Amino acid sequence: MSDCEKTNYIGKSVPRIDALEKATGKVKYFEDYQIQYRDLLHVKVLRSPHAHAKIVSIDVSAAEALPGVATVVKGSDPDIPWSDIPYGSSYYGNPAKDEVIWAGQAVVAVAAETIEIAEQALELVKVVYEELPYVTDQHIAMGPDAPEVVSPELGLACGYMGFCADGPNVAGSYKMTLGDVDKAFAEADVIVEGEFQANKKSTSQIECNGCIAEYQSDGVVKLISNGMGVHGVLKKHLLTMYPQLTASTLRVIQPVTGGSFGNRLFPTVEPLAVLMTLRTKRPCSYVLSRKEMFTSSPSNWPVFTKLKLGAKKDGTIIAEDFYLVEDAGAQIRGYFDGRLSASGLMCVYNIPNVRCDSYGVRTNTMPCAPYRGLGVPESEWAMENLMDELAEKLNMDPLELRLKNIIKKGECNPYGEKVTSIAIGKCLEAVAEGIKINEPCQQDDGPWKYGKGIAAGGKQNTPLGRAEADCLIHSDGSVEILVSCDEQGMGAQSALRQIAATELQIDIDRVKMTRSDTAVTPYDNFGASSRTTYTTGNAVIIACQDAIDQLKEAAGREVGLAKKQITIKNGKAYVVGSDVEVIDIKDLFKPFDFFTQQTWGLLQGTPVRGRGVFCPAPAVPWFGPGHEDGRTPRMWNWYQYSAFGAEVAVNVETGQIKLLKLFSTADTGNPINPKLVEGQIDGGVIMALGFSTLDYHMFEDGKMINPNMSDYRLPTVLETPLQKNIMRAILPDPLPDGPFNAKGCAESMMIPIGPAIAAAVYQAVGVRPKEMPMTAERILKLIKDKEANDAK
């Protein structure tokens, strides 16, 4: 093996750096730091019982008087920065001011010596509400006469970027047209259409959102938080909110965290903890309870999709028309115009005539944020279900229909973006083969009926953001990589380490990763959109190259060669193209002692610092003059793809679905660490199995009625097929500009699971589910309706 092969860690399942310490329980999550603070205050929050109400009065005098209470916060307090948000609603978890706009919104917060005292204090608070009309149903919310999510006198300007709304709750709209859709439908031989709904759901990561904010005597606020984006999210937002803090007096540290899945892309606990620590000058810890995770931290955005497809007899799809609405809940900050979910309906198939009519709408439910997949598992639910129906109408194999219509590498998608990496065809063929789609299931007399199905999915990656990395090469030849990427459990740090070791051609054991800390690690936005491997990975490569460049220069100077005559590998400098060693890197660093006077060159104790900055190529605007059709050669970055095959059993007496066997494939680009990718696939599959068949938010009287792990039914190990029946494969199409041709892989596997199960349900019992999750009750109702219909 050549040296170069020895240090090539790409495509190798190197054990995760944190495997041992996690498995042995030694890692520290933010709560493990509470014990350091003897004078820690605990924060508890009183929450709105109403979906929409005016706050008439709040009396906190009894709570303030309770011994052990350090401070009480309400929305009308002068130190809550409202100027940025004139409509008086909650800003990232701080108490509401004028009115509450969802049940679960913060109203009063207490910091006290113990959790019990804080809870007791909240019971002493008296709030008078005046209930207002509310709307939790996204269909009603869309109407021009719908109850208004926020009272108009609070001055919520509808829309985003000047969009003039169709109704009081419409947040924005994105429209796109390609070709002549009406003409194409007129020419189609077969047309299918349907209305599909995907429900509201919670990411349900194991660790609840929480942080500790500490006020230091030098005026620095140190925040230890499991939130996302130490620089790009937390620091940025907190500095905007609290002008008394400066870039140098706010330090954000991310310890080991237990998941996010998008839920923490907006701060939920940090603003209040920081406010309280600024007030009390004492450390404050604020942790959401599991119930609060459901009612008061963000959910996904439910999506309604009305989709119509037209095809020629031979299966060529020539027309697509859809109306889509994203339900943003009480999310009045972020912009929602339908564009995110709409992207799922324009990234897998090459359809020459497309009309997209999409919207974002607000409702009086907990605000939404990204949920693994950014709203496309919710919209492709429609596309893939309808593809199965179309195949049936055409009397065509669902695999063949899909293969015929998928975008080929180098072709443009409906936006007009050229697709440079796509392996969905391989993925589809593999799953069809893997679950033997053409071998019918054995049936018996019992209540369980069996069926198989396949589906595909694609997910865009954001072109936004920037990542920086520092590569330190120490005088002993060891390497330290400084990045602020979010390590939420996915193993990003481990993959970045493999990238660094390979780029530096050095034994991976000599590479150490340093976790996010704004005082130490350079800028990064956030770990979302499967972007870390790609964006931060590219920054790491650039940083490594910069460090190598500096070493070459130093080595050249030392031995009298030009920089370009030198290569660096394995901690040594060689003459380019030869095995002639010119100097050991260690020897470039000059010893330092008390009497040495040295002013230039490399010195022991001072590492070489390579710097890397990477920004994806920017998007090209799709709005404004000249963009009336909403199209653009670049809205997104690259696309990841997945296909899924399922064999299921459906109980005709109860409506229950059991997943028996599954095959999941992912086009992740070149996988850096296959084992980590497989972990992503398996985890994603089980998560999606949950929201496809089991878990969703239920509302009654404007309130969520299942905010606990007993009634919010996440899949357990019992709902998961046996390990031997879970199959997966990584089928990459290398991405030209990815780090070692990698893309990212955290989301696409979520998309085809629901529709593949739905196709299998159809094969088993002859009903087509339209609403996700496909709960037992919903499936039984479809079966009963069908029986009644068949009897007619």
Added chain:
Amino acid sequence: MKFNAYYEPNTVEECVQILSEQGSDAKMLAGGTDLVIRLRSRVLKPKTVVSLNAIPELSEVTLKEDGLYIGAMARLMDVSKSKLLTGAWKIVKTGAGNVSSMQVRNNATLGGNTCNASPSADTVPGLVVSGAVANIVGKNGDRSVLLEDFFTGPGKTVLADDEMLVSFKLPKYADKTGAVYKKYSIRGDTDIAIIGVAGKITLNDQGEVADVKIALGGVAPTVMRVPKAEDLLTGKKLTFQLIEEAAVIASESCTPITDARATKEYRTEMVKVWVRHVLTDAAQEAQNN
């Protein structure tokens, strides 16, 4: 979770004494799997907690002349494995084994499952069709109540503030008796039951139904019997049709509510499905016993 006093009496007498002194301010702690959750969420704020965990006699399971005695503090894990629960008494094992996970069963007690008085408690329908009697001790002496009559509403029992449940008595069962409990939930035993159905059938020598009891959980304020369906079956030879008819009667007799676990329509439909399965299986067992 905060309270002023915590007691750990060693005898039933001592315990009853404390209860009578504390009145409605006290709460008994068995396995704590219901109670502690309510203390933590501040739904319950008792001033005093009285643990039953230091009274050894409460955990005993003894076979006596007139039946089987199971102490109120018998852990569900032990009940679910007890070798003394034979024949038609196995239904009590099944119910205990259906409660949640191993971790919960290791703590939870049979008495706690009853005294918590949830309409969907998994051990109660089986105990009811077995004709279980609750043995109660209070300041003013002992009394025994048929378990069926023990519940007065969701979370409510006949126990007075100074009374505690000490044991269950299961009367002996006749030959040719089969008893079956089925819990229906979405995620197996991890979930609280959507409904639970217990059925006990005794056949005579002619193979006709000599005695039948049906109890439903999760479909009314308390676990309920279905006398109309039982009357229909008594004295008859069971047929598929008859069982189906009884299942329909059962589903028409219950008064479920809609909650986060299921709608009332779904619960009603499930009663029909599972009464059918339970009666079919119980009849089969009766034949074999």
